[in-house]
Amino acid sequence: xxxxYNQSGAWAVIYCPSTGKFLxxxxxxxxxxxxxxxxxxxxxxxxxxxxxxxxxxxxxEIGISIKAKRLAKLDTVSRKLRSCKVExxxxxxxxxxxxxxxxxxxxxxxDFRWFSAKQxxxxxxxxxxxxxxxxxxxxxxxx
Numbered sequence: 001x002x003x004x005y006n007q008s009g010a011w012a013v014i015y016c017p018s019t020g021k022f023l024x025x026x027x028x029x030x031x032x033x034x035x036x037x038x039x040x041x042x043x044x045x046x047x048x049x050x051x052x053x054x055x056x057x058x059x060x061e062i063g064i065s066i067k068a069k070r071l072a073k074l075d076t077v078s079r080k081l082r083s084c085k086v087e088x089x090x091x092x093x094x095x096x097x098x099x100x101x102x103x104x105x106x107x108x109x110x111d112f113r114w115f116s117a118k119q120x121x122x123x124x125x126x127x128x129x130x131x132x133x134x135x136x137x138x139x140x141x142x143x
Contacts, residue, residue, distance in 0.1 A: 010054035010091040011041030011127050013074060013140040016100050021116050022137055023097070025061070025109035027125065037113075038125040039092075040103075050076075050091035062112075063104030070095060072143055074136050090127055094140040117141070 014023040024037045040061050044053030051068050058064050071093040078087050100114045115121065117137055124132065131137065 007087075008044045008050065008089040008091065009042055009127060010044055010050040010057065010093065011039040011131065012054055012058060012071070012093050012095050013039055013131065013136055014095045014097055015137075015140045015143075016097045016114065017141075018098075019100055019114065019116075020141070021100060021114035022120075022140075023100075023103070023112060023114055024121070024128070025103070025105065026111040026113075028108060028110040031108050033125045036123050036125045036128075037121045038128040039131060041127070044091075050089075051093070054091070054093055061103075061106055061108055063106075066095065072096075074139055074143065075134065077130055077134055079130070090130060092131055092136050094143045096143070 025040055027033050027036050027038060040058060041054050042057045044050055048056070051071055054071060055066070055068060058066065074092040074094050077090045077092070079090070103112055105112060120132070
């Protein structure tokens with residue numbers, strides 16, 4: 001494990017109530033799981049709190065800077081890694097967007113789209129699959 005990271009991560013379910021759509025990014029060929037769609041976010045650095053880590057990730061990945069109070073906590077899902085010794089806490093937050101916007105993507109993503117819950121793509125990274133499986137998109141829409 002890289003000493004600069006812990007195993008936990010934080011992700012944003014970015015939801016636009018006026019259109020009923022969720023923002024997702026398509027992973028570029030420069031990163032693992034290329035071509036998979038995902039929620040924006042990632043690993044939390046050692047010493048960071050989940051909310052701080054997510055704010056940093058959102059700045060890096062999609063070029064947005066928002067106040068911490070705009071991140072409403074949705075859920076934390078814990079899962080054991082393959083070794084069964086280390087648990088990974090996956091922290092999910094919701095951001096309600098006033099309108100659909102075009103993020104400024106970094107090299108980790110090659111595309112973005114706003115999707116309705118009924119027209120989601122079929123291939124996701126693991127944290128996004130877990131969020132969908134646990135009903136977090138629906139929970140974000142009701143939040």
